[in-house]
Amino acid sequence: MEEGTLKSPRHPTGTAPAPAPAAARCDYGDADPFQWDTREDCEVRQILDRIGDKWSLLVIALLDVSTLRFTELRREIDGISQRMLTVTLRQLERDGLVKRTVHPVVPPRVEYQLTPMGRTLHTTINALVIWTEEHQNQIAAAREEYDRRAATTP
Amino acid sequence: MEEGTLKSPRHPTGTAPAPAPAAARCDYGDADPFQWDTREDCEVRQILDRIGDKWSLLVIALLDVSTLRFTELRREIDGISQRMLTVTLRQLERDGLVKRTVHPVVPPRVEYQLTPMGRTLHTTINALVIWTEEHQNQIAAAREEYDRRAATTP
């Protein structure tokens, strides 16, 4: 691999959805799977951040099963605050992964569903989840051994 | 999907690798891809956290290309602090994804390489990366539109 240092920013997931920061340029074009990360703060990183954050995956998984209302999601996901559910949904909506539908009735009725792109993402994510399930025992064993050795040789 | 609330903790990625917190039980056994997230803080979440953290993916991608020394990694990954490189490598080693080899010479020579399991993880991750590359334009477009509408209707 040629040199050309790597860089990566931290999660932009703040309180506000961020007003489009001039769209950091970043053109790939190659097919080298080992080059994707040699760029600055590309879209790849942004999606990975979404994957890695606390609630997005759960929301995506649930919405892939069925369309749900705000409160239904809140009830289904134990422990999530309404703030984080709102923030998470706004991010997913902004990325075009979730469609938000407001029904003009009282009381308000807002429904969330995955977009087609959201569904393909969930499919891809599932591969990772399956990998994890298949290797969780191996990982747990590795951790135990590591911790054991770390404890015996301080 | 039957009810049964969800829950998810936050990254345990602290300064110390954490001394094995009694290993939170969590048995799957089923093959339902929509049930993986209905558990508490399972291994799934822990791996996802590793995926989502700032540097693990970059390290894994680089080590999948070739074995590297500490300083070589540091040089290759622009912007990483030696602290975070150490922390990241320790976590990956603890999970059995990276093998650390110390050569007893002076000056010290420590080499890092992916384990077979680490390689399979990288393969799986690449699927996600490819998905992102394929959809980054669509995502960028969705964001632009979202921001545009958010700006015109405050």
Place this chain on the structure above:
DNA sequence: CGGAATCCGGTCGGATACTG
């Protein structure tokens, strides 16, 4: 019901300094 706004504690991670 479905949020938005504010406050605030716990972490994540960078900078720096010190070892073997």
Place this chain on the structure above:
DNA sequence: CAGTATCCGACCGGATTCCG
């Protein structure tokens, strides 16, 4: 060279309050 230890700022996310 390959770390470890400490300090500390940034920000992620929970709790709470208020609104249409």
